[in-house]
Amino acid sequence: MPTYSVQAILQWRLQAQASAVAHQIPPYEVDVLLCELGGVERLSLVQKLPHELLNLSLSLPELAQCWQQRLDQRQPLQHLIGYTAWRQWTIQVSPDVLIPRPETEQIVDIVATTLKNSALPRTGHWVDLGTGSGILACGLAQLLPEATIHAVDCSEAALAIAQKNITQLGFEQQITLYSGNWWQPLTHLQGQVQGMVANPPYIPTAAIDSLQPEVRDHEPAIALDGGSDGLQAIHQVMHSAPDYLRPGGLWLIELMQGQAPQVLQWLAQHPAYAAPEAILDWSGTERFVLAWRRREDGSRETEFNN
Ligand SMILES: C[S@@+](CC[C@H](N)C(=O)[O-])C[C@H]1O[C@@H](n2cnc3c(N)ncnc32)[C@H](O)[C@@H]1O
Structure with missing residues (x-):
């Protein structure tokens, strides 16, 4: 030594x-x-x-x-030491996953508040799309100990890191990982999902070059690049979600500053969604959008019976 x-x-x-x-x-x-x-x-x-x-x-x-x-090389400190802090946890990271951001912690808090203020069940099937390091799946598992969590990513390398974090935090009985394209590996859950969270890639392709080098050169492009308008993944996830969510089910995503108005407009125009709203992050930016899978009888989402 x-x-x-x-x-x-x-x-x-x-x-x-x-x-x-x-x-x-x-x-x-x-x-x-x-x-x-x-x-x-x-x-x-x-x-x-x-x-x-x-x-x-x-x-x-x-x-x-x-x-x-x-x-x-502007390697992120988290890559040099191999971990980051997220909520109360130490999360393993590598260049294969997005380094979890503090603002993403709020997704778990929003679900917690929504559960308090609605009749949304704490049981059944919950989904994290684009799980990366697995943080949101773990956040849901802790918040909803009686629920089953399904976490999807298209990157095998990311899923390997997610598996390590899930095991390390003791959630391996509660979380199942799937490899595939957004909802595609979850066909067996059609019409049954109580709630979905996602922090999809949402940076417009042309903006990636101007990101700080720690992000641009060291975080996976597939975790960042949201296509020409940055909204490609969000659009895809929004269009397929109604087939999977139960009537009254929760749809919650993170997005970038300036994207909320467009997503709210899409949701408002889509017959399967009700009551879309933007939610601010700690710095006052519209960072999250929440909506409900419309119930067939048209009643408000908070009134559904289990
Ligand atoms: C912004 S990262 C979010 C990671 C993690 N949920 C978080 O909040 O730190 C987006 C994730 O979506 C995954 N992803 C990108 N395209 C996908 C697709 N078509 N299907 C499934 N996952 C995808 C990426 O591999 C990446 O892990």
Whole structure:
């Protein structure tokens, strides 16, 4: 195990932090790297004297090499350390999945609020389309312990990461993963789904080049690219969902700033949907759209009987 004095580590840290500032990267990332890859206990650098020795899991040149990838190639910190935090969990990530974003946590909160304010059952079949790392499926599984969760992705590599996260978080009995195109692997659930959530790819193709390099160069294109208007996947998911949702079932997606009005218009014009609404994220952006599978008798979605 490589051993260094506290002083040597602090010197390395200072230099790395200066390079972070020069590259407009938050300097705290150096500490994350030191702790997660170097095995340094967070408080030891301030509690120990400069001449005291610490064992590291990687040598300082190895850590420097890793940090250089962050600077030169703009590799996301989450790829270097292999995980990210999402809700109360540590989620494994790789270049095969979208790094879960904090705003996506709100989808689970919206489902929780909707359950409180409606007669939507907490049981039965629930679906996460485009599951990626599996976060939304896990969020639903925790919120709905008596429900069965079905999670779909077209990327086998993403499904492998989702499986690891699902197993790690102990939801493997409750969540089934499917490989395929949106609803296509779920034909056996037609007319039975209580609720669907999705965070589909929604960036317009032409806008991908202008994304920050961490996203553009390191996150999977299939998780980002929503076609020429960014709405291709949302449109597809919206059109096929009525065949799968129960009357009174919930349809909830995440989208990009500026896309909600178009999606609300499509939903309002579609005879199978009722009461579409946009929901703001924490920063006040219209980030989510919710709608209900219209009931055949036309009654409001919140009045349905189980
Ligand atoms: C924006 S990512 C969301 C991942 C995860 N749900 C999250 O919120 O972090 C979109 C996901 O949709 C998947 N995807 C793209 N096209 C798909 C398709 N035609 N059918 C199923 N999944 C698809 C991608 O592989 C990716 O994992």
